[in-house]
Amino acid sequence: MEEALLKLKHHFLETVDITDEEWKYISSHFTFKRLKKHQFLIQEGMNVPHEFWIVKGLVKSYFLEESGKEYILQFALENYWVSDFHAYQNHGISTLNIDCLEDAEFLVMSFDDREKMCVEVPALANFFRIKSTKGYISLQQRVMGLMKDSAEKRFNDLVEKLPNLVQRVPKKYIASYLGVSRETLSRFSK
């Protein structure tokens, strides 16, 4: 866990200044979690008291229709924060599933600890403020892409944003993320 916490400290310091004393306090609120490929981080119908920082590995976050059809909201890998944020923020029940596409390691923080620490440590409030703003902007671009761009354009944008992702994720999930068949995907994912 020590190594994971060092990585997380570095992740924070890329965005805000945190003193050693503050870091000691913040880091004491994280726990460590390890999952194998195919295991679930969050399953539909669960309470979601935690969010997760990905130390290592790759997950997919998706909505499952009654018919069994999977709608992939997001792939997340090292340095991403993941959760069912709607359920997490509103103390609700998860409507999403998050499972591991690779063996994965996480640092885990609870909602109550986050809220408490963001009041006690202003740098942390600013860290999450800036991260949320960037996440918001990234989702706005995703919305615009879904409204106006072809699947091929959206695929190319995904490759540009996360060049390693396409090597790590099975093609069928990339197709599902883009909302196209595997055949359509194979036409432009050479």
Add this chain to the structure above:
Amino acid sequence: MEEALLKLKHHFLETVDITDEEWKYISSHFTFKRLKKHQFLIQEGMNVPHEFWIVKGLVKSYFLEESGKEYILQFALENYWVSDFHAYQNHGISTLNIDCLEDAEFLVMSFDDREKMCVEVPALANFFRIKSTKGYISLQQRVMGLMKDSAEKRFNDLVEKLPNLVQRVPKKYIASYLGVSRETLSRFSK
């Protein structure tokens, strides 16, 4: 402007505690702007040093294709914060247009003032952190809607979220927001 600032103070206090002294400091950084229906708050190709809190009125934020086709990203009304956040956050050039669907009033804050005040006044950092998180969640739901829901379901979700909006926005813009023709919209927007 005094009345507008009082409304803004109330808007902040709904989410965080701010002392009178902090408020005096924060409020001194806002300016007031009034626009008529059809005027632009932001035009494509502009620098975007500001974000705007809507005191009164209604705007639409949209991307314009070379062909002239409009893709509406968002409608925003009283209490919403609007900008081209991608350009604003990255000191870039606007790719969006924001124009007024009604006469409108705004309180205006610059990026530099926001960043400065968020470090100086932790409550403000927490305010924008919580607002950004809620905005992120709302956009996640929009992404899921665009991936899996019919235009009719997305229309009903919009009405549920903002019951007054549909009375205030011309039908052609609602259709554009949903990505359907006016004929299709008229089938389920009785």
